[in-house]
Amino acid sequence: MAIKDDAAFADLKPYLKMTVAPNGVTVGDLNFVVAQTQWSTALQTIATADVVPADVNLDLFQVAQGDVGQGFTSQLTRGQTSWKDAQGRLPANQVFIATSCGFQIFRRDTADTTTTATEVLVPKLSALVNIANNLSWEVTIGDGITRNYGTLAAFAGYGAQYSVANPAASNAFSAGALLGHPDSRGRKLRIPLVFPPNISVRIKVRGGNTFQVNDVSDAGARTLPAGGFLAVRQFLHGYLCTMPVG
Amino acid sequence: MAVEEKSIFEELAPYAKMVVVPGVTVGNLTYSNQQDLYSTAVFNAAAGVVAANTTMQFYQGALGESAIQQGYAGGTLSLAQTNSKFSKGQAPANQVYIATHAGFVVTTIGDRDLSVLSQESLLQQQSSIAAAGSLCDLYSVSQNFSWDLTIGAGITRTIGTLSEYTFPGSFAVTDEGVSAGAPATASISSQNGSPCADMKRLQVPLVFPPLVKVQITAQNGSPFALIGAQNVQIQMVLRGYLMTMPVG
Numbered sequence: 001m002a003i004k005d006d007a008a009f010a011d012l013k014p015y016l017k018m019t020v021a022p023n024g025v026t027v028g029d030l031n032f033v034v035a036q037t038q039w040s041t042a043l044q045t046i047a048t049a050d051v052v053p054a055d056v057n058l059d060l061f062q063v064a065q066g067d068v069g070q071g072f073t074s075q076l077t078r079g080q081t082s083w084k085d086a087q088g089r090l091p092a093n094q095v096f097i098a099t100s101c102g103f104q105i106f107r108r109d110t111a112d113t114t115t116t117a118t119e120v121l122v123p124k125l126s127a128l129v130n131i132a133n134n135l136s137w138e139v140t141i142g143d144g145i146t147r148n149y150g151t152l153a154a155f156a157g158y159g160a161q162y163s164v165a166n167p168a169a170s171n172a173f174s175a176g177a178l179l180g181h182p183d184s185r186g187r188k189l190r191i192p193l194v195f196p197p198n199i200s201v202r203i204k205v206r207g208g209n210t211f212q213v214n215d216v217s218d219a220g221a222r223t224l225p226a227g228g229f230l231a232v233r234q235f236l237h238g239y240l241c242t243m244p245v246g
Numbered sequence: 247m248a249v250e251e252k253s254i255f256e257e258l259a260p261y262a263k264m265v266v267v268p269g270v271t272v273g274n275l276t277y278s279n280q281q282d283l284y285s286t287a288v289f290n291a292a293a294g295v296v297a298a299n300t301t302m303q304f305y306q307g308a309l310g311e312s313a314i315q316q317g318y319a320g321g322t323l324s325l326a327q328t329n330s331k332f333s334k335g336q337a338p339a340n341q342v343y344i345a346t347h348a349g350f351v352v353t354t355i356g357d358r359d360l361s362v363l364s365q366e367s368l369l370q371q372q373s374s375i376a377a378a379g380s381l382c383d384l385y386s387v388s389q390n391f392s393w394d395l396t397i398g399a400g401i402t403r404t405i406g407t408l409s410e411y412t413f414p415g416s417f418a419v420t421d422e423g424v425s426a427g428a429p430a431t432a433s434i435s436s437q438n439g440s441p442c443a444d445m446k447r448l449q450v451p452l453v454f455p456p457l458v459k460v461q462i463t464a465q466n467g468s469p470f471a472l473i474g475a476q477n478v479q480i481q482m483v484l485r486g487y488l489m490t491m492p493v494g
Contacts (some may be wrong), residue, residue, distance in 0.1 A: 005284060007260040035449035039392075065467075077298070077467025079390045082404050083384035104409075106385070113468035116295050119386045160409035161385045162443075163371055163436040164418040176371065176382050181411050185445040233389070235410070239449070240403075 003241065004028030011099050012192070012239065020095050020196050021243065030095055037237040038096065039072035041080040042205065043071030043111055043229040049222040050127075050215040052230065056135060056207030060234045061088045071229065073111045080113065088201035093243045096195040098236035101149075102157030102186025104179050105131055107224065108231045119231070121161070121176025127213035128177040129153065129224045131230070134211055139193065140202040152205070155187050156180025158235045162164075186235055193236065197243060205232050248276055248492065255344050258451075258487065266342050266455050267491075275342055275489035283343060286327040286481040287464075288317040288358055294474045296390070296466055304462040304482045308333040313360045321360025327481075335460040340491045343454040345484035349445035350464075351414035352387055352438045355479045368435035370473050383472045384436035385409075390470055391480070395452065397462040408464065411446045412439025413483055445485055453483065456491060 003009050004016050009032065015027045016028035042058035063069035063075055072080065090096060105128060109118045122128040132153035140146040149155075159178035193203045217221050224230060255277070262273035265392045287302035307323045308331050316323065337343055357364040370385040388409035396402040415437035454460050464480060472478070 006263065008264065010260060011449065032450070034405070036403060037410055039407060061297040078392055078404065078465065079467030082392065084408075096327070104389070106389075114298075116469045116471050118381060118471045120382050120388070121385055158407070158409050159385070160388045160412050160438050161371075161382065161436050162415060162438075162440045163384075163434050176385070182440045185410055185446065235407075237406070237410075 002028065003030050003032060003239075004246065006032070006220065007237070008224065009052045012097065015097075015192055018192070018194075020097075020145040020194050024235050025243060027097065029244045031244060033094075033240045033242055034038065035239050036082075037235050038082045038098070039233055039235045040203075041070065041076075041231055041233040042081050043108060043231055045071070045111075046226060046228050046230055049226040050224050051210060051212050052131060052134065052207065052224070054207065054210040056205065058205040058232055060137075060205065060232075060235075061087070068083060071111055072113055077113055082180045088195065088203065089199060090195050090197050092197050094197055095241045096236075096238060096240035097241065098189060098193040098195075100186045100188045100237045101155050102180070102184065103132075103137075103152040104157075104159050104233045104235075105152065106231050108229045111229060122223060123174070123176050124214050124223045125177040128179060130211065130213050132156070132179055135205050135207050135232070136202060137205050137234070141194070141196070142199045142201075148206075152179065152232070157184035157186035159184070168222045192238065196230070203234065205234075248274060250351075255487075258344065261344075261451055264451070266452075270491060272344065272451075274359060274492045276492060277487065278341075278490050279488045281329075281488055282483050282485050283330055283345065284328060284481055284483045285330050286316065286479060288355060288477050289301070289478045290358060291472050291478050292475055294472045294476070295340040295479075296387070296470050296472060298467065299465060299471045301463055301465045302462070302480060304464070305330050305332060305460065317358070318360050319358040321362075322324055322351055327360070332454060332460075335452045335454065335462070336458065337456050341456055342489045342491065343486060344489060345448060345486035346451070346453040347445040347447050347485035349410050349443075349483045349485075350388070350408045350411050350438055351413045351415075351481040351483065352408070353479045353481075354476045356477070358477050366479070368437055369478070371434050371436045381471060381473050384438060386470050386472065388438050389481075390466040390468075391464045393462060393464045393482070397453070397455070398458045398460075398494050400414070402461075408438065408480070412443035413445060414485075415439055415441055416445045417441035437486075445483065451486065
């Protein structure tokens with residue numbers, strides 16, 4: 001069923017005339033396949049405890065399941081990404097229209113996906129806020145201009161975990177910090193982010209100057225231990241569609 | 247009453263022309279009941295490790311059937327695990343279930359054999375970040391597992407991670423793990439969503455058509471660690487409408 005012919009796609013109604021391919025195909029002309037969320041994870045190495053290095057530059061949606069990259073030293077699995085097309089490029093007959101976006105930030109102890117990994121939340125609220133406010137994301141579609149969309153803090157969501165704990169009495173204890181409320185599912189994109197057929201879409205998380213986050217050294221541990229990794233995961237919720245036939 | 251003739255089915259109105267089986271649309275169906283449809287599956291994380299590509303199947307076993315097909319070691323599925331009467335995820339010839347929302351509940355169970363008295367609890371999170379291997383079990387499970395949908399012999403589609411499909415939980419009035427003014431030293435419990443979480447609306451309803459097998463699975467990718475060896479139990483809850491096919 002074409003998007004324009006069905007009342008079900010209220011999310012996409014305002015964008016029916018938006019062109020998604022050079023041959024004039026619009027959102028309304030596309031055929032619906034599935035509503036789904038795509039996700040992609042990248043790792044930033046932490047060389048010095050609690051210090052995020054300058055010029056963070058992480059690729060997202062560039063490495064497909066089964067390929068190596070985005071900071072990982074072995075093949076990505078569905079635990080790291082749902083994306084099945086390298087370089088952010090969909091096949092000739094497919095289009096993905098993302099209508100909302102969210103990020104989560106966490107710690108991972110290994111870049112190897114073949115060994116058992118420990119994944120934990122950043123154990124300090126102020127550190128997480130600091131990281132999310134210092135990192136922003138940008139998009140380049142094809143050879144177009146690179147646009148910066150804003151900080152990760154503005155696109156919080158998809159964390160889900162809810163706990164009741166009291167970490168206030170000592171820095172040694174923390175339930176971990178989520179980016180956003182447990183029930184938040186990201187932020188609606190005012191204009192959908194379109195992955196057109198056969199065109200590479202590059203999404204990057206970028207940082208500026210180096211900065212230090214609040215540590216928890218009185219507990220004998222660090223917020224971001226040296227040798228570990230800061231993981232950034234992006235979720236894009238939207239519609240996978242196919243191009244019209246003929 | 248057919249859905250298309252009643253204005254009370256606002257939720258389904260946008261999908262009135264959606265075809266359920268050849269010649270029958272959502273609008274042609276006759277309303278039967280609004281209900282949640284839930285199904286629970288389990289896996290064992292031996293030695294606190296969730297193995298690569300661990301898979302769980304939902305809605306395969308119906309109420310009263312063997313629990314083994316849902317990952318349990320024994321016993322039969324009772325109302326505690328499922329209220330689905332669709333064996334193998336297949337609705338009878340005259341029924342259709344249309345799910346408009348979905349959510350996941352994540353817990354642990356002491357024994358995978360349902361015929362044995364067993365304790366169920368929320369997943370734990372180590373509150374001390376100083377502890378070796380401090381872990382967030384709920385976060386790890388809900389971020390690493392994602393769910394797939396296959397209707398009939400169609401293509402399997404990955405819909406999203408479990409973390410996106412929250413379910414309302416409980417609210418503790420006092421901090422957990424705290425005694426005599428001391429900070430939390432023990433593990434604390436976590437749930438998949440806040441106490442008043444909404445189940446996520448499915449942009450396009452998930453339909454169990456009559457006599458068509460619907461397969462819903464959840465699977466992780468690479469291996470990851472949990473606090474200790476445990477049986478992780480995941481319940482999928484679908485919210486929607488049970489309908490009957492039009493007569494004649």
